[in-house]
Amino acid sequence: xxxxxxxxxxxxxxxxxxxxxxxxxxxxxxxxxxxxxxxxxxxxxxxxxxxxxxxxxxxxxxxxxxxxxxxxxxxxxxxxxxxxxxxxxxxxxxxxxxxxxxxxxxxxxxxxxxxxxxxxxxxxxxxxxxxxxxxxxxxxxxxxxxxxxxxxxxxxxxxxxxxxxxxxxxxxxxxxxxxxxxxxxxxxxxxxxxxxxxxxxxxxxxxxxxxxxxxxxxxxxxxxxxxxxxxxxxxxxxxxxxxxxxxxxxxxxxxxxxxxxxxxxxxxxxxxxxxxxxxxxxxxxxxxxxxxxxxxxxxxxxxxxxxxxxxxxxxxxxxxxxxxxxxxxxxxxxxxxxxxxxxxxxxxxxxxxxxxxxxxxxxxxxxxxxxxxxxxxxxxxxxxxxxxxxxxxxxxxxxxxxxxxxxxxxxxxxxxxxxxxxxxxx
Numbered sequence: 001x002x003x004x005x006x007x008x009x010x011x012x013x014x015x016x017x018x019x020x021x022x023x024x025x026x027x028x029x030x031x032x033x034x035x036x037x038x039x040x041x042x043x044x045x046x047x048x049x050x051x052x053x054x055x056x057x058x059x060x061x062x063x064x065x066x067x068x069x070x071x072x073x074x075x076x077x078x079x080x081x082x083x084x085x086x087x088x089x090x091x092x093x094x095x096x097x098x099x100x101x102x103x104x105x106x107x108x109x110x111x112x113x114x115x116x117x118x119x120x121x122x123x124x125x126x127x128x129x130x131x132x133x134x135x136x137x138x139x140x141x142x143x144x145x146x147x148x149x150x151x152x153x154x155x156x157x158x159x160x161x162x163x164x165x166x167x168x169x170x171x172x173x174x175x176x177x178x179x180x181x182x183x184x185x186x187x188x189x190x191x192x193x194x195x196x197x198x199x200x201x202x203x204x205x206x207x208x209x210x211x212x213x214x215x216x217x218x219x220x221x222x223x224x225x226x227x228x229x230x231x232x233x234x235x236x237x238x239x240x241x242x243x244x245x246x247x248x249x250x251x252x253x254x255x256x257x258x259x260x261x262x263x264x265x266x267x268x269x270x271x272x273x274x275x276x277x278x279x280x281x282x283x284x285x286x287x288x289x290x291x292x293x294x295x296x297x298x299x300x301x302x303x304x305x306x307x308x309x310x311x312x313x314x315x316x317x318x319x320x321x322x323x324x325x326x327x328x329x330x331x332x333x334x335x336x337x338x339x340x341x342x343x344x345x346x347x348x349x350x351x352x353x354x355x356x357x358x359x360x361x362x363x364x365x366x367x368x369x370x371x372x373x374x375x376x377x378x379x380x381x382x383x384x385x386x387x388x389x390x391x392x393x394x395x396x397x398x399x400x401x402x403x404x405x406x407x408x409x410x411x412x413x414x415x416x417x418x419x420x421x422x423x424x425x426x
Contacts, residue, residue: 016238018246033249035166036230037257039320040079040223042169043120044072044261045176046317047127048367050287050310052213053265057272058284060207062190062197067211068269069198071218072262074408076254078379081386081397081405082224083250086231087243088395093228094331096391097381109377110332116221116374117325117346122367124321125350128314130287134307140354148347151318158323162234172316177260179309180267183294183302187274194270212372212415218265219412221371224378225331226324240394247395286359322346373416379409 015023022029056064085093094113098106129143138146157165202208231250237243275297276284284293287310295303325346330336353363385391387402397405 016242017235018237018242021235030249032163033235033246034253034256035163035170036083036227036234036250037079037253038170038173039166039230040082040227041257041261042173042313042316042320043220043223043324044075044218044258045173045264045313046120046124046220047130047287047310047314048123048213048371049218049265049268050127050290050313051123052210053268054272054276054287054290055285056207056210056214057269057274058276058290059282060203060210061273061277062194062270063201063203064207064211064214065194065197065266065269066200067214068218068262068265070200071215072258072265074215074412075219075261076258077405077408078219078224078382079227079258080251080254081382081401082227083231083254084247084395085382085386085392086228086233087237087246087250088392090232090236091228092232092327092331093225093378093382093385094328096385098332098334100385100388100391101381106332109381110328112374112377113221113225113328113332114325114346116371116377117321117328118349119367119370119374120220120222120321120324121318121346122350122353122363123371124314124318125347126353126363126367127287127310128318129354131307131311131314134288134291135304135311140357141351144347144351144354147314147318150315151322154315154319155322162230169316169320172312173257173260175312176309177264179305179312180264180271182305183271183298184267186298186302187271189270189274190278194273197273208415208418214265215372215375215412215415219372219375221374221378222321222324222328224375224382225328226320229327229331243395286362372412376409376413376416379405379412383409 021032024032053068056067082093085091085096089096091099094110097109101109125144125147128147129138129140132138132143132146133140154165154168157168202211231246235246237246272284272290276282276290276293279297281293284290291303291306294306322342325342326336329342383402383405386397386405389396
């Protein structure tokens with residue numbers, strides 16, 4: 001028999017969602033606070049990273065390691081600001097843009113975000129299709145359709161609770177990590193040359209092109225929008241103190257997730273440099289060529305680990321990309337369309353590329369350069385909004401944070417401008 005509830009107990013306020021989450025225990029309570037950054041981090045190790053990092057490592061050895069480190073540090077700052085935006089306002093970045101910018105500006109931001117979504121899908125679909133072809137011999141076009149089906153299945157977990165979706169994505173991230181750790185343990189890394197690669201330098205326009213591709217594959221515009229949506233309503237805060245507490249955990253979430261993504265990206269380039277560049281195979285610039293190289297120079301197990309990691313990357317990042325696309329449309333223009341229709345529209349160019357047989361790895365590298373050009377359109381609005389006290393309240397950026405974020409955005413814009421000048425006028 002249930003004991004009676006006293007009148008005094010009945011009038012006590014219920015614990016807040018945050019307090020209930022923290023009450024799960026010292027370990028479980030902390031783990032439950034983590035997750036959004038791991039979903040965002042999958043986009044930082046998508047198949048585009050495979051293409052750019054392998055091409056960079058094979059052609060230039062360890063020279064572009066510094067680009068990956070710099071891009072990962074930028075990613076940590078960018079995703080932290082995005083997470084903070086959601087916690088401080090209870091809204092995502094596209095929604096805030098619609099509220100605080102003029103309509104033509106918002107509409108333009110939406111159009112470029114949709115173009116970025118197509119470029120993102122291009123990388124993810126092509127990458128997953130290559131993996132299915134390498135593993136099972138599936139024709140590229142059919143593999144693209146299979147990728148769409150699996151991506152929908154993963155995304156369907158979102159309707160059963162955000163946590164199930166977060167855990168599924170984290171599992172895919174773990175598969176990619178284990179795949180590259182296996183390969184890294186089977187190559188010899190020249191630590192001296194690797195250390196020299198941490199010193200910033202280039203070697204001609206082609207190296208700049210690859211650096212911009214690596215940057216575009218690392219700092220991803222669509223998850224700048226998405227991360228703010230993942231944190232905005234996940235655990236509602238009932239006071240400024242709770243918002244600050246949530247932000248502390250999101251800072252930890254970002255450091256852990258982006259740090260793991262950074263390790264994976266570094267492993268990609270280290271493996272390519274140690275295996276291909278030192279063997280004189282500087283022309284390995286395709287995922288298929290890399291897979292063949294792993295099998296020939298290492299073992300069938302190394303090649304299998306590489307292909308499985310690529311498949312996990314393509315499937316998970318495709319799901320995250322679709323989720324981000326829905327956030328972008330709803331936020332910027334206050335419209336929702338069925339996920340099936342949204343996926344059909346953005347994946348169409350990818351299926352065309354697979355159907356007509358364009359070079360898949362070249363397509364991946366070009367898609368990452370396109371993504372790099374979209375980064376400022378996500379970063380600049382975020383910097384402008386997070387420095388405003390009327391938007392962020394007590395969690396408004398400190399001056400030093402705004403300056404640092406502005407420097408990051410400026411560096412990216414200048415690098416892109418330099419690439420254009422060298423490509424068309426150099």
